[in-house]
Amino acid sequence: MKKLTTFFLTILFFITASSISVYAQAQKNEVLIRNATVLTAVRGTLPNTDILIQNGKIAKIGSNLKASANAIIIDATGKFVSPGIIDCHSHTMLDAINEVSYSVTSMTDVHDVLNPTDISIYRALAGGVTTANLLHGSANPIGGRNTVVRYKYGRPVEEFVFPGAPMGIKFALGENPKRIGGNPAPG
Structure with a gap:
C-alpha cells in the first residue's frame, strides 16, 4: 500500500510540475490559436478566426494573423474558443x-x-x-x-x-x- 501511495504521489507531482511549466512558458511566449470558431458575448460567432496572445493577454483577433518565430501555435480547426x-x-x-x-x-x-x-x-x-x-x-x-x-x-x-x-x-x-x-x- 505504501508503494502504491508513493507511486500516485509521484505521478501527481509530475503532473502538477508540468502544468505549472506549461503555464509559465505560455506567459513568456506568444501564443497563436489558428482557425478556431470563436464564440463572443457581443459579436456572435466568428468562424475560422485566429487569436494572438502576448504576455498572457489577447492582443489581436482576426484572420491570418502573424506571430513571432518562437510563438506557440495551436491548431484549433474544428474547436471552439469562448470567453472565460x-x-x-x-x-x-x-x-x-x-x-x-x-x-x-x-x-x-x-x-x-x-x-x-x-x-x-x-x-x-x-x-x-x-x-x-x-x-x-x-x-x-x-x-x-x-x-x-x-x-x-x-x-x-x-x-x-x-x-x-x-x-x-x-x-x-x-x-x-x-x-x-x-x-x-x-x-
Whole structure:
C-alpha cells in the first residue's frame, strides 16, 4: 500500500510540475490559436478566426494573423474558443469555508484562507472558469467577506486577487444556518 501511495504521489507531482511549466512558458511566449470558431458575448460567432496572445493577454483577433518565430501555435480547426466563465458563487481554493464561533462573523475574510495550489483551481480552469467570487460558507446568518479572484494555478496568492473588485458579505438564511447553529433555547 505504501508503494502504491508513493507511486500516485509521484505521478501527481509530475503532473502538477508540468502544468505549472506549461503555464509559465505560455506567459513568456506568444501564443497563436489558428482557425478556431470563436464564440463572443457581443459579436456572435466568428468562424475560422485566429487569436494572438502576448504576455498572457489577447492582443489581436482576426484572420491570418502573424506571430513571432518562437510563438506557440495551436491548431484549433474544428474547436471552439469562448470567453472565460465567471463563477459568481464559489468555495474553490478555500482552506476553510465556515467560521462557526459566532452567528455573525463579518470580521472574517476568505482572502485569509486562499490556497493557490488547490487542485480545484486546475479543474475549474480545465472547465473554462477563469474568474470566481469566493464566498464564506452558509453556516452563519451573516458570514465573512468575499474575494474575487482570477485563477492562475500554482501562482502566488497575491496574483489571484482581482484588482478593484467590490467587496461583499455572505448572508445565509434558512436551513443551513439552522442546521449548523441549532435552535435557540426556549423562553
